[in-house]
Amino acid sequence: MTAPLQDTFGRTIRYLRISVTDRCDFRCVYCMAEHMSFLPKRDLLTLEELDRVASAFVDRGVRKLRITGGEPLVRRNVMSLFEGLSRHLEAGTLDELTLTTNGSQLGKYAQALADCGVKRVNVSLDTLDADTFKRITRWGDLARVMEGIEAAQKAGLKVKINMVALKDANQHEILPMLRFCHANGHELTLIETMPLGEIEADRTDQYLPLSTVRRNLEESLTLTDLPDSTGGPARYVRIEETGGRLGFITPLTHNFCESCNRVRLTCTGTLYLCLGQDHAVDLREPLRQSEGNEALNRAIDYGMVIKPKGHDFVIERRQASPAVSRHMSTTGG
Numbered sequence: 001m002t003a004p005l006q007d008t009f010g011r012t013i014r015y016l017r018i019s020v021t022d023r024c025d026f027r028c029v030y031c032m033a034e035h036m037s038f039l040p041k042r043d044l045l046t047l048e049e050l051d052r053v054a055s056a057f058v059d060r061g062v063r064k065l066r067i068t069g070g071e072p073l074v075r076r077n078v079m080s081l082f083e084g085l086s087r088h089l090e091a092g093t094l095d096e097l098t099l100t101t102n103g104s105q106l107g108k109y110a111q112a113l114a115d116c117g118v119k120r121v122n123v124s125l126d127t128l129d130a131d132t133f134k135r136i137t138r139w140g141d142l143a144r145v146m147e148g149i150e151a152a153q154k155a156g157l158k159v160k161i162n163m164v165a166l167k168d169a170n171q172h173e174i175l176p177m178l179r180f181c182h183a184n185g186h187e188l189t190l191i192e193t194m195p196l197g198e199i200e201a202d203r204t205d206q207y208l209p210l211s212t213v214r215r216n217l218e219e220s221l222t223l224t225d226l227p228d229s230t231g232g233p234a235r236y237v238r239i240e241e242t243g244g245r246l247g248f249i250t251p252l253t254h255n256f257c258e259s260c261n262r263v264r265l266t267c268t269g270t271l272y273l274c275l276g277q278d279h280a281v282d283l284r285e286p287l288r289q290s291e292g293n294e295a296l297n298r299a300i301d302y303g304m305v306i307k308p309k310g311h312d313f314v315i316e317r318r319q320a321s322p323a324v325s326r327h328m329s330t331t332g333g
């Protein structure tokens, strides 16, 4: 193994997120504009190249890989990537191979994912109401996602639901969602909207601080803070009434960068060192330069040097433009 990855602030990088496509079969209002222009397919790293980069990171001590997008399960033949990467699980050099998905294709792939050693999936679900679901995702079909979630459970995958808290669109559905999740053995994590990429809607109209959500929940439930960390930015509470766990991802009301252990690879081979900053290194060129990984490792090392201390997201009326111009679907959520 070559040297483990440590940045200039002493943070060790153990977690790589890989966006395997910027395309998606939904158009969630907080994530994408309705008419998006996507990358030409020829610009994408092949699945073999994605495997090579991911494996180089595993060689450097990365213990967790998350496949995301866009919608990762719409990339053609994506299961071959999971199959390939599962060898690191078998070898004991990787602790976890997982994905974030909108659930639309889970009915088709849940069993195959479980067969590749995937143990948990994050499914994004912002509402349990079919009309609201259509309004938020524009193109999605709630029934299909629910079938996907059931298929995942049947295949033995643990399902975590990610719900973006939106001021008008789903604020009143947070409590029903919490009850649904905990009744069905799913964990729930709430996420604040982040100012990433141009969308049609006004983000200040969408933004709902989770501090407000927490206060509202405390009117009817007992929340006990938990010290748990899953290596991610979420903070957790136990809901005493249900016995289940609730996570809060609060990039805007609480900055969690000091413990950041992750970097993100786009489908074109750009390594972003922070979700909320533009610091990046191109890995495609060094990857294609030679069959060996020397140039690739040098580029990754450079990434460690420029990884910024943190993001500085703000959502305020004065600020018309997003914090970074790329969408979440490019960097991978």
Ligand code: SAM
Binding pocket: 024, 030, 031, 068, 069, 070, 071, 072, 100, 101, 102, 122, 123, 124, 162, 163, 164, 191, 192, 193, 194, 195, 196, 328, 329, 332, 333
């Ligand atoms: N398509 C997959 C999905 O929806 O789960 C994976 C990619 S999606 C970009 C990953 C996560 O990012 C989703 O949970 C989504 O809700 C969240 N997301 C997208 N845009 C966001 C934004 N501007 N602020 C906060 N979360 C966002």
Ligand code: SF4
Binding pocket: 024, 025, 026, 027, 028, 031, 032, 069, 070, 071, 102, 124, 329
């Ligand atoms: Fe697609 Fe996921 Fe973005 Fe929704 S959040 S548009 S499902 S990438």
